[in-house]
Amino acid sequence: MKNNLLLSLILLFSVYNLNAQSSSVYSRYGVGDLEFGYSAKMLSIGELGTTQLDPDHLLVSNPASWSVLNKTRIEFSFGYRGVLISDANQSNYTSETDFKGFTFGFPVSREYGVGIVTGLVPYSRVSYKAVENFKSSDELFPSYNVLYEGKGGLSKLFLGSSVNLPLGFSAGATLDYYFGNQNYLSTVEFENSSANVNTIYENNRRTTGFGTTVGLISSNLADDFKLDIFSDFRFGLSFDYLGNLNTDSIYTSTSLFLLDTISIAQTEMKIPARFKAGISFVLADEYNVSLDYMTQPMSKFSFNNQPDENLRDANKFSAAFEYKPKRTIGMTSLEQTVWRFGLSYEQTQYIFNGQGINQYSVFGGLSYPLGVDNTIDLAVQYLTKGTTENNLLNENAIRVFLGVSFGELWFLNFEK
Numbered sequence: 001m002k003n004n005l006l007l008s009l010i011l012l013f014s015v016y017n018l019n020a021q022s023s024s025v026y027s028r029y030g031v032g033d034l035e036f037g038y039s040a041k042m043l044s045i046g047e048l049g050t051t052q053l054d055p056d057h058l059l060v061s062n063p064a065s066w067s068v069l070n071k072t073r074i075e076f077s078f079g080y081r082g083v084l085i086s087d088a089n090q091s092n093y094t095s096e097t098d099f100k101g102f103t104f105g106f107p108v109s110r111e112y113g114v115g116i117v118t119g120l121v122p123y124s125r126v127s128y129k130a131v132e133n134f135k136s137s138d139e140l141f142p143s144y145n146v147l148y149e150g151k152g153g154l155s156k157l158f159l160g161s162s163v164n165l166p167l168g169f170s171a172g173a174t175l176d177y178y179f180g181n182q183n184y185l186s187t188v189e190f191e192n193s194s195a196n197v198n199t200i201y202e203n204n205r206r207t208t209g210f211g212t213t214v215g216l217i218s219s220n221l222a223d224d225f226k227l228d229i230f231s232d233f234r235f236g237l238s239f240d241y242l243g244n245l246n247t248d249s250i251y252t253s254t255s256l257f258l259l260d261t262i263s264i265a266q267t268e269m270k271i272p273a274r275f276k277a278g279i280s281f282v283l284a285d286e287y288n289v290s291l292d293y294m295t296q297p298m299s300k301f302s303f304n305n306q307p308d309e310n311l312r313d314a315n316k317f318s319a320a321f322e323y324k325p326k327r328t329i330g331m332t333s334l335e336q337t338v339w340r341f342g343l344s345y346e347q348t349q350y351i352f353n354g355q356g357i358n359q360y361s362v363f364g365g366l367s368y369p370l371g372v373d374n375t376i377d378l379a380v381q382y383l384t385k386g387t388t389e390n391n392l393l394n395e396n397a398i399r400v401f402l403g404v405s406f407g408e409l410w411f412l413n414f415e416k
Contacts, residue, residue, distance in 0.1 A: 023127045024085050024386065024393045025148065026350045026357060028184065029310045030301050031271060032126035032153050034349065036294065036316070037061065038101035039077045040377035040403035044340040044365025046318025048292035050278035051217055051236035053170075056367070056375060057405055058103040060121055061276060062215035062238040063172025066162035067113030069105055071373055076102035077403035084396045088388045096127065100401065101155075113164030117174075118157075125153035126182050147187040154180040154207060168219025176211040178245055200254040207269055209245030213238065222281070232282035240274040247303070267304040272297045288322040290342075298349035312351040318344035320363075338367040340379075348385065352392060359385040365401075373407035 027033045037047035041057045049061050055068045058075050082095035103119030132146045160174025184203040215238040222230040247269045251262045278292035294316040301311050320342030327336055341364035350357040365379030381399040388394045 023081075023083060023125070024395055025128045025130050025150075026348075026386070026393070027126045027128050028148070028150050030298060030308055030349060031124040031269070032150075032182070034124050034296070034314065035122040035153075038121040039075055039103075040365055040379040040401040041367065041405075043381055043399065043401045044342075044363055044377075044379035045290055045320040045322065046292060046342050046344045046361075046363060048276055048278060048294055048316070048318050049290060049320070050215075050238050050276045050292050051234045051280040051290060053217060053234070056373070056407065057377075058105050058117055058119070060103065060119060060158070062217060062236050063117070063160045063174050063213055064162055064170045064215040064217040064236065064238075066105060066115035066117050066160070066172055067164055067170035067217075069107045069115035069117070069162075070110055071407040071409055072106040073405060073407045074102065074104045075403060075405045076100075077377075077401050079402075080400045082398050086388055086394045086396075088391070094129070100403075108161075111164075113162055113170050115162045116159075117161070118159045120155060120157050123154040123156045123178060123180075126150045126184075127153075142190050142192050144188055144190045147185075147189065149185045149187070150183065152180060152182040154178055154182075156211075158213070160213070168224075170217045172215050174213045176213060176240075176242075177208075178211060178242060179208045181206050197255045202250075202252050202254070204250045204252075205269075206248045207245045209243055209269075211240065211242035213240045215239070230281045230283065231285045232288075233280075235279045236277065238276040240276075242271045242273065244268040244270050265304075270300070270302045272300045286323060286325055288324060290318075290320045290322070292316075292318045292320075296349070301349075310352055311349050312356060313347075314349040315347040316344060317346075318342060333369050336369045338375075340365045353390060355387070355390050355392060357386045357392070359383055367405075370404075375405050377401075377403040377405060379403075 077100040079100045101121040105117030108114040130148045158174040158176045162172035182205045186201045217236040222233040249265045274296040276294045280290040296314045298311045323339045344361045346359040361383040363381040367375040379401040385395040
């Protein structure tokens with residue numbers, strides 16, 4: 001079965017984006033749309049899962065969750081996003097399919113809850129395309145269109161570990177390396193191109209820097225406080241800190257025969273820290289309910305020491321339900337399937353002329369067993385974001401994530 005892991009590693013480096021631009025121009029601001037979870041499992045529980053202790057999946061929201069890791073495990077996920085973007089007058093549908101990320105982890109000590117996990121996951125994405133028309137009745141000033149296009153974002157490469165603490169608590173921490181490119185293009189296209197030269201203005205930002213994530217998950221409070229109604233009851237906390245990220249910025253213009261570098265600069269991008277908290281409880285050993293909250297003061301974001309007036313503090317609430325049947329001899333694969341669904345509300349970081357952009361989501365998913373320790377995971381999310389009032393945009397989107405989780409017994413020593 002180790003060949004499954006080796007094959008997965010090969011696949012990770014042979015995947016490319018199949019399409020591009022599947023969001024509104026909101027992602028032009030700050031670092032773009034924030035990402036909270038890369039995997040199908042995480043999407044199907046609202047992307048947070050701060051208190052989840054799941055030995056069958058590697059969750060990146062809280063590194064303390066790796067304390068229950070009992071097998072070497074690799075996971076990766078692919079995602080599809082289709083979005084209908086509307087203003088007061090018209091609508092446009094775009095989509096993209098891409099590789100979301102991967103994680104790899106293994107247990108060092110089950111007794112002490114030490115697990116080592118590494119991975120590459122998204123942090124934010126910039127993805128939009130829009131056209132603005134400028135009509136002129138003056139022959140000296142011809143009509144033209146401006147095409148605005150943005151793509152890229154930030155990714156996070158991390159290495160972390162977990163450990164059991166006294167009183168049944170668990171903790172974890174990671175070292176994070178952030179990197180990525182954000183490309184912003186403005187193309188001026190004249191309707192009478194024979195008499196005028198079209199020009200492309202490009203602002204390319206290359207960002208790198210370090211951060212850390214620390215997390216804590218409590219003991220089973222149902223046992224500690226004799227709460228017989230629950231099989232398990234826990235709370236969890238997680239804190240993501242980013243240092244000031246170094247950013248190289250190049251601004252160029254390209255016309256018919258000329259590529260002109262307008263400016264080159266090195267500066268810093270400041271992204272505020274992210275805090276997550278949650279509680280979860282289990283009923284009858286099979287029904288898991290999770291309630292999670294995330295906040296990130298994006299109003300304090302700055303680029304080159306300049307704040308962005310179109311950003312506010314981001315907040316997210318999610319509620320998820322998971323049915324995980326107890327495994328018994330003779331159960332079929334369908335009877336072992338884990339089912340999930342839930343709801344979330346997100347106050348996004350975007351605000352325009354005093355009008356905040358909010359997002360409402362419904363999501364669900366499942367994990368279908370592929371043998372004893374492997375699963376194929378599916379998640380679907382429908383979301384609506386924004387409004388068509390006040391000359392703003394509304395997004396109605398569907399996201400579909402497909403992932404695979406492989407588990408094997410590697411690196412563990414057994415007494416003979």
